[in-house]
Amino acid sequence: MSRIIPDTVVIGGGLHGLSAALHLARAGRRVVILERSWVGRHASGATAAGVRTLGRDLAEVPISLESMDMWHRIETIVGDNCGFHSYGQIRVAEFAEHLPILEKRASLIRQHGYSHEEIIDRSELMRLVPALSPHCVGALVARRDGAADPHRTLRAFRRSCEASGVVIHEGCGVTSIEQRGSDWHIRAGDKDYTVPVVVNAAGAWAARLAAMVGDVIPLGLKASMMIVTERLAPLLNPVVGVVGRSLSFKQSDQGTLVIGGGLQGSADIDTLKSTVNFVELAKGARAATDLFPSVRDVRITRTWAGMEAKTKDLLPVIGPSPNAPGVFHAFGFSGHGFQLVPVVGSIIADLVVRGKTERPIAPFSAERLMSTRAAA
Amino acid sequence: MTSVDLLIVGAGPAGMAAAIEARRHGVDVLVVDDQPEPGGQIWRSVETVAAAPRGALLGKAYQAGKSVAELFRASGAKYEPGTQVWQIEPGFRAFVTRNRQASTIQAKSIVLATGAQERPVPFPGWTLPGVLTVGAAQILLKTSGQIPDKPVWVAGSGPLPLLYMVQLLRAGGRIAGYLDTTPPGRGRATLPHLAKALGAAGDLLKGIAWLGMLRRAKVRIVKHVADIEAIGSERIEAVRYRTRNGQERTVPTEVLLVHEGVVPNIHATLALGCAVEWSESQDCYVPVLNGWGESSQSGIFLAGDGAGIAGAQAAVHRGTLAGLGVAMKLGRVSDRAAEEAARPVRQKLARELALRPFLDALYKPRPEVFAPKDATIVCRCEEVTAGDIRAMAAMGRPGPNQVKAFTRAGMGPCQGRQCGYTVTQILAAAEGRPAKDVGFYRVRPPLKPVTLGELASLEQQEKAS
Numbered sequence: 001m002s003r004i005i006p007d008t009v010v011i012g013g014g015l016h017g018l019s020a021a022l023h024l025a026r027a028g029r030r031v032v033i034l035e036r037s038w039v040g041r042h043a044s045g046a047t048a049a050g051v052r053t054l055g056r057d058l059a060e061v062p063i064s065l066e067s068m069d070m071w072h073r074i075e076t077i078v079g080d081n082c083g084f085h086s087y088g089q090i091r092v093a094e095f096a097e098h099l100p101i102l103e104k105r106a107s108l109i110r111q112h113g114y115s116h117e118e119i120i121d122r123s124e125l126m127r128l129v130p131a132l133s134p135h136c137v138g139a140l141v142a143r144r145d146g147a148a149d150p151h152r153t154l155r156a157f158r159r160s161c162e163a164s165g166v167v168i169h170e171g172c173g174v175t176s177i178e179q180r181g182s183d184w185h186i187r188a189g190d191k192d193y194t195v196p197v198v199v200n201a202a203g204a205w206a207a208r209l210a211a212m213v214g215d216v217i218p219l220g221l222k223a224s225m226m227i228v229t230e231r232l233a234p235l236l237n238p239v240v241g242v243v244g245r246s247l248s249f250k251q252s253d254q255g256t257l258v259i260g261g262g263l264q265g266s267a268d269i270d271t272l273k274s275t276v277n278f279v280e281l282a283k284g285a286r287a288a289t290d291l292f293p294s295v296r297d298v299r300i301t302r303t304w305a306g307m308e309a310k311t312k313d314l315l316p317v318i319g320p321s322p323n324a325p326g327v328f329h330a331f332g333f334s335g336h337g338f339q340l341v342p343v344v345g346s347i348i349a350d351l352v353v354r355g356k357t358e359r360p361i362a363p364f365s366a367e368r369l370m371s372t373r374a375a376a
Numbered sequence: 377m378t379s380v381d382l383l384i385v386g387a388g389p390a391g392m393a394a395a396i397e398a399r400r401h402g403v404d405v406l407v408v409d410d411q412p413e414p415g416g417q418i419w420r421s422v423e424t425v426a427a428a429p430r431g432a433l434l435g436k437a438y439q440a441g442k443s444v445a446e447l448f449r450a451s452g453a454k455y456e457p458g459t460q461v462w463q464i465e466p467g468f469r470a471f472v473t474r475n476r477q478a479s480t481i482q483a484k485s486i487v488l489a490t491g492a493q494e495r496p497v498p499f500p501g502w503t504l505p506g507v508l509t510v511g512a513a514q515i516l517l518k519t520s521g522q523i524p525d526k527p528v529w530v531a532g533s534g535p536l537p538l539l540y541m542v543q544l545l546r547a548g549g550r551i552a553g554y555l556d557t558t559p560p561g562r563g564r565a566t567l568p569h570l571a572k573a574l575g576a577a578g579d580l581l582k583g584i585a586w587l588g589m590l591r592r593a594k595v596r597i598v599k600h601v602a603d604i605e606a607i608g609s610e611r612i613e614a615v616r617y618r619t620r621n622g623q624e625r626t627v628p629t630e631v632l633l634v635h636e637g638v639v640p641n642i643h644a645t646l647a648l649g650c651a652v653e654w655s656e657s658q659d660c661y662v663p664v665l666n667g668w669g670e671s672s673q674s675g676i677f678l679a680g681d682g683a684g685i686a687g688a689q690a691a692v693h694r695g696t697l698a699g700l701g702v703a704m705k706l707g708r709v710s711d712r713a714a715e716e717a718a719r720p721v722r723q724k725l726a727r728e729l730a731l732r733p734f735l736d737a738l739y740k741p742r743p744e745v746f747a748p749k750d751a752t753i754v755c756r757c758e759e760v761t762a763g764d765i766r767a768m769a770a771m772g773r774p775g776p777n778q779v780k781a782f783t784r785a786g787m788g789p790c791q792g793r794q795c796g797y798t799v800t801q802i803l804a805a806a807e808g809r810p811a812k813d814v815g816f817y818r819v820r821p822p823l824k825p826v827t828l829g830e831l832a833s834l835e836q837q838e839k840a841s
Binding site for chain 2: 038040045151155170227228229230254257259275276278279281282283285286288289290295296297298299300301302303304
């Protein structure tokens with residue numbers, strides 16, 4: 001058996017690393033993924049797995065809509081439907097004074113020529129979510145949105161990667177990256193690789209990797225908390241959020257309620273530990289029981305806080321490194337990267353293989369976050 | 377928010393003893409416990425039952441709990457029964473629920489006296505109604521005097537099945553038979569520990585006396601049972617067993633009680649990040665503790681069976697040491713006086729512990745407990761089989777947390793209390809590495825299931841304060 005020599009190293013075995021590796025391998029690259037702990041250990045395993053275009057920053061809307069099309073045919077991409085259901089995502093207005101906020105958003109979206117977000121009245125809202133508390137007055141809905149099963153998605157991307165020849169090394173953290181001519185020499189435990197192309201998809205740790213190749217990109221940390229309950233009979237299909245509160249409320253295929261919405265715990269990037277703050281999480285439980293009074297006696301079985309990178313404008317970094325030729329960044333998704341997984345992998349493959357992409361990624365450049373320093 | 381010097385979780389022998397000792401030194405103590413009365417599992421309902429006729433049939437060791445409960449009540453410790461602790465944050469802030477209302481407790485030190493759980497034993501049919509643990513049956517006997525109306529089959533190993541059967545007979549219950557799963561050759565295994573065990577001859581004799589009573593009552597005892605299976609569609613209708621010499625039989629029954637020893641409750645210990653070590657002799661994790669029962673996390677003490685299985689008397693001594701250790705740490709008693717006071721307690725504790733190696737060797741679980749067949753359900757909550765877990769193991773060298781993420785084993789309401797060790801052992805066998813290297817689930821809060829409404833009530837509570 002001849003050993004295949006890789007030409008591309010992807011750092012980070014989260015969903016974005018897997019998606020980049022998959023698209024690159026299908027474009028003919030020989031890809032190795034280096035994952036410090038295991039595939040899906042942090043944000044990708046801790047995500048609520050919302051597949052959402054609703055309420056996205058306008059800069060993200062074009063790639064998010066393309067990604068949504070990919071989700072609707074995800075089985076043709078990774079051989080499994082990833083537990084994706086398109087029951088819509090809904091942002092509820094509890095009170096009349098919240099309606100103008102939604103209407104303003106809807107008209108902004110229309111002005112830019114989009115039609116995926118739509119205002120619905122109370123009766124349509126109650127038709128879509130009969131379990132919702134009757135005090136709610138209306139909502140904004142994106143009907144093609146939905147949610148997937150995060151672990152099923154991880155498994156599907158991983159299997160597709162391996163079937164396409166991607167080699168995944170778990171328990172293999174990168175300790176150094178050095179330039180050698182036009183190549184990059186990467187050390188990770190007892191392994192080392194010399195390759196022309198490196199993809200940095202290291203999530204919360206991506207800024208450290210970027211710094212190794214000379215890109216100083218300030219990056220914050222998120223520790224979004226989640227609640228999962230015991231299983232219950234079917235209650236609702238769409239994913240429900242609400243104006244003025246941190247809530248994302250949905251029911252999984254298993255029947256458990258999955259409640260998130262961006263309430264923050266705390267995280268320590270060095271010890272790899274994240275901590276749930278129950279006083280803060282109580283707000284999420286309050287919002288959930290206010291909107292769905294019938295779930296008051298449902299038992300919480302698990303809670304956690306995932307660890308993820310956050311940029312100062314909450315937009316991701318997607319694109320070539322400004323300082324290190326051959327290095328490409330895909331990180332900083334700031335709590336809403338799951339939906340973008342299919343398209344970002346494809347963008348990275350574009351950039352690596354063709355040296356360019358037609359997708360509008362200028363707003364995601366690393367340069368925008370980097371302080372302009374005088375050249376040494 | 378309540379604020380105390382010492383929060384004790386659990387009002388069993390260890391928790392009560394820790395409270396009594398800490399109060400003696402003027403420590404401000406709050407004891408919370410999820411039961412309605414003090415006593416824990418071993419002395420459950422002891423205040424009301426010990427003096428009643430049922431107290432006599434439960435035996436002297438049970439009745440001994442009454443005086444400890446009296447001292448506890450008189451100690452001046454605050455006591456909140458019916459209270460569940462579901463999270464403890466460093467610092468320490470404990471989150472509790474009582475009467476469906478959540479609140480927080482600020483404490484300088486914590487004594488975890490949360491006791492033991494019966495070792496889960498997966499076998500075909502163990503999820504059928506009518507299959508219970510011996511411990512659960514004993515609780516029914518202690519609290520409400522409930523006796524199964526038909527003769528029961530008991531299967532397992534260890535002192536508890538013997539004790540329960542004696543108690544059940546005294547209470548007028550009937551036993552169809554005892555499937556003793558203790559493997560042959562254990563006499564030899566225990567020999568090296570016998571001399572030490574003789575120091576605790578009282579307890580040793582107790583076990584022998586129980587066996588004698590069962591023989592006199594002509595209880596059918598089947599020795600060296602290797603495998604059991606509960607058979608039935610809606611509920612158990614029969615039990616099939618196989619002995620090590622290949623004898624196989626199926627007997628009809630409506631109730632099967634199972635017990636293969638106890639293991640420390642480890643969830644809170646792990647969640648708090650206290651160091652634990654694998655006990656080869658007890659096939660479980662035990663916390664790493666200093667001479668006062670303080671864990672690797674400063675200010676967190678463990679006492680009772682949660683510190684390592686040793687029984688009620690040892691729990692009282694460990695509780696006393698923990699209470700003393702806390703008082704010393706808070707400066708309520710000098711180091712020297714504490715050492716002085718600890719010496720006789722440690723001697724008594726050593727005598728209690730002397731019997732353990734003998735019992736551990738005698739009752740070490742049979743290998744089948746850790747190697748359920750592929751079709752057997754391991755995680756009851758999510759219905760994950762041993763085969764599902766072995767299939768995961770075949771895809772690399774996953775740890776328990778990956779297995780959890782991808783099979784959902786350990787994700788249900790019991791939070792892995794039923795399947796944790798089985799998953800560890802199956803992975804250890806499949807991956808050819810020792811159980812201690814495989815590790816255990818990462819424990820996610822809440823430690824006890826709290827409802828969404830209860831958690832929501834915390835928000836109003838915190839706002840008000």
